[in-house]
Amino acid sequence: EQLEGREVDARSDLWALGCVLYEMATGKRAFAGASQASVIASVLKESPRPMSELQPLTPPALDRIVTRCLEKDPDERWQSAGDLAFALEGLASSTTGGARVEAPGAGRGAPRWTGQRLAWSAAAVFALVAIGAFVTPRLLRQPPQPQPMKFAVTGPAGVTVVTDAHSAAISPDGRQIVFAGVDTAGSVRLYLRSLEDLSVQVLPGTENAFTPFWSPDSRFVGFFAEGKLRKVAASGGSPEVICDAPYGRGGSWNRNGVIVFAPSTLGPILKVSANGGAAVEVARPDAARGETGLRFPHFLPDGRHFLYVALPRKGDRFDVYAGTPDGKEPTRVMSAGSAPIYAEPGYLIFAAGDRLVAQQFDAERLQPVGGETLLGVAAPTSVTEGAALLSASANGALVTTATTPRDTRLVWLDRSGRALGTIPIPPGSYGSPSLSPDDRRAIVTKANSPTSFDLWMVDLQRAVTTRLTFDGSVEAGGGIGLAVVWSPDGRRAAFECDRSGIADIYAVLASGAGQPEPLVQSSVIFKTPVAWTPDGKHLVFAQIVEGSQYDLWLMPLEGDRKPVPHLRTPFNESLAAISPDGRWLAYDSDETGTQEIYVRSFSEPGEKYRISSSGGSGVQWSKDGRELIYWTAGQFYSAYGPVYSVEVETAPTFKAGQPRLLFTARPDLTGLTATSDLSRFLAVVPAEGTDAPSITVTLNWQQALER
Structure with a gap:
């Protein structure tokens, strides 16, 4: 009953x-397993072997008594301790009165009793009766309350669990978890893990899926992939397209078959029938409040209201509103560090700084009640702003991803992906390395906590680290791409810094002297540096302006320093690299529906050349301009895939050869970059002895509220 979140009573203690x-009678446990998770599965699904199979001298009546104690349905067990005590006393009386026990397989002419059998039976029965007499009064007391229980769920062999905050969700009935996993080829798909028998199955057709969510009957999974909102049956089959959703930012499904979802990075929340059709706007950002985007809607139990967060963040919290599917004026509910979820019995769970907290919620008045109760540590920040950090089932189970950043190490790889050696620096949660132009130093991010990151300089020859920033406001980037870009002379590095809910671009001196200085500041929420021109006169950065997607902009570092757009399209261009001669721009774009690598002239955008053939999300030039490397990564998840090399010519015009696979990166990297001559790679890999990425399941979480 505790495992399934049901009410417990004295019959639960009779089962115990x-x-x-x-175990006393057989010397074996009724429910065994190699791990906590397998024991749980055994309790939920399996029946113990008959006691007589393990101990042939067991009296059949005793076997029946214990078997009835262990029935999974409480109504099939002994209904009271008194009933059990009466049965045990009756067994004792029948044994001492000369009842006969025949061991299975005994021959017709075999003696019915031996001294040994009689002694064993009498001793066992009297011992059990004594236990019953001692325990029965205690069973009549008030049963103890179930305690919170946690266990970890990992991916199947060859699959790494994606630990982004919104990459997993538990079904409303608490029986299954859907999660994003990365296989050894770097492909991201959705997987289903049963909590009843621990089986795992991949959901076909869910390549590049992200942000899964469940139908209220636990029969379907909704998700976003390749510019569409889709659904797939949990029992299998091909996914169905519901409607367009270019860059989905969360969805929720009510019992009336309505899905509310955020279709794009900025903008409104829409609703659509789960069977497909036209999507209709139900909530719009309020410009008077300075809002630019709404995201991560979550239906309340009544199905008539949903919660969502508004961008930009204000300090470390988002404004949370309650909207309706009919588009009525929203109600401000609270502020929170992440999109809140509703969990029975009537609580909202959300982040407050680095903490995961619960707060009682009045669903009629749409207002929180009382103070916040600490539940634990908040999950690692999502690469998607405002994401909910967990999901909840209707029977009291919570699912979160890993709750603490893992220790990592910096490793050199050759061009086949083979490890050459480790940089012997102190343990830490490092990510997103960026090599200096002379390859002698690297700047990495380092986690102070699940939500706080700073920049550190690593002297690769001396294996010495030096801290560059100190306020924990560096945007780590989830391990995808570079957190910083170096100036050509190696004296400065530009990075993304979020101090107020808006990401601005700063520069820090590589020497560590002075304070970071702002380079690009504006009201635009999302912007990140991507490249420095070879002459050091311009910074290339990507930003998303309301009504568009990520575009590439130029920031002059001399004169009026006014940013100007460089490459604007209806699609996302978010990463770039400039050739050493300054003539060509390599960049990524999702104009085909997936991210690919292209090259076009830099001074004036002209004819473009497609470089990749099966996806690309990061690119780097060799210092002689004769080779490009590129790699793939999931749209939102820090998962690296195949790394390719392409021979190129940049004069008198541009020419590119066929991509050649160098190696497939391990999916648990949190950073990858190459030296200036592309002869080696610096990778960030999990430290020795680090646990595999996992999902944490918490049962009976409500009991933590009473502590």
Whole structure:
């Protein structure tokens, strides 16, 4: 009953007593397993072997008594301790009165009793009766309250669990978890893990899926992939397209078959029938409040209201509103560090700084009640702003991804992906390395906590680290791409810094002297540096302006320093690299529906050349301009895939050869970059002995509220 979140009573204790009696009589546990998770599966699904199979001298009546204690349905068990005590006393009386026990397989002419059998039976029965007499009064007391229980779920062999905050969700009935996983080829798909028998199955057709969510009957999974909102049956089959959703930012499904979802990075929340059709706007950012985007809607139990967060963040919290599917004026509910979820019995769970907290919620008045109760540490920040950090089932189970950043190490790889050696620096949660122009130093991010990051300089020859920033406001980037870009002379590095809910671009001196200085500041929420021109006169950065997608902009570092757009399209261009001669721009674009690598002239955008053939999300030039490397990564998840090399010519015009696979990166990297001559790669890999990425399942979480 505790595992399934049901009410417990004295019959639950009778089941526990049955486990004790079973082990006393047989020397074996009624429910065994190699791990906590397998024991749980055994309790939920399996029946113990008959006691007589393990101990042939067991009296059949005793076998029946204990078996009835261990029934999975409480209504099939002994209904009271008094009933059980009466049965045990009756067994004792029948044994001492000369009842006969025949061991299975005994021949017709075999003696019915031996001294040994009689002694064993009498001793066992009297011992069990004594236990019953001692335990029965205690069973009549008020049963103890179930305690919170946690266990970890990992991916199947060859699959790494994606630990982004919104990459997993538990079904409303608490029986299954859907999660994003990365296989050894770097492909991201959705997987289903049963909590009843621990089986795992991949959901076909869910390549590049992200942000999964469940139908209220636990029969379907909704998700976003390749510019569409889709659904797939949990029992299998091909996914169905519901409607367009270019860059989905969360969805929720009510019992009336309505899905509310955020279709794009900025902008409104829409609703659509789960069977497909036209999407209709139900909530719009309020310009008077300075809002630019709404995201991560979550239906309340009534199905008539949903919660969502508004961008930009204000300090470390978002404004949370309650909207309706009919588009009525929203109600401000609270502020929170992440999109809140509703969990029975009537609580909202959300982040407050680095903490995961619960707060009682009045669903009629749409207002929180009382103070916040600490539940634990908030999950690692999502690469998607405002994401909910967990999901909840209707029967009291919570699912979160890993709750603490893992220790990592910096490793040199050759062009086949083979490890050449480790940089012997102190343990830490490092990510997103960026090599200096002379390859002698690297700047990395380092986690102070799940939500706070700073920049550190690594002297690769001396294996010495030096801290560059100190306020924890560096945007780590989730391990995808570079957190910083170096100036050509190696004296400065530009990075993304979020101090107020808006990402601005700063520069820090590589020497560590002075304070970071702002380079690009504006009201635009999302912007990140991507390249420095070879002459050091311009910074290339990507930003998303309301009504468009990510575009590439130029920031002059001399004169009026006014940013100007460089490459604007209806699609996302978010990463770039400039050739050493300054003539060509390599960049990524999702104009085909997936991210690919292209090259076009830099001074004036002209004819473009497609470089990749099967996806690309990061690119780097060799210092002689004769080679490009590029790699793939999931749209939102820090998962690296195949790394390719392409021979190129940049004069008198541009020419590119066929991509050649160098190696497939391990999916648990949190950073990858190459030296200036592309002869080696600096990778960030999990430290020795680090646990595999996992999902944490918490049962009976409500009991933590009473502590």
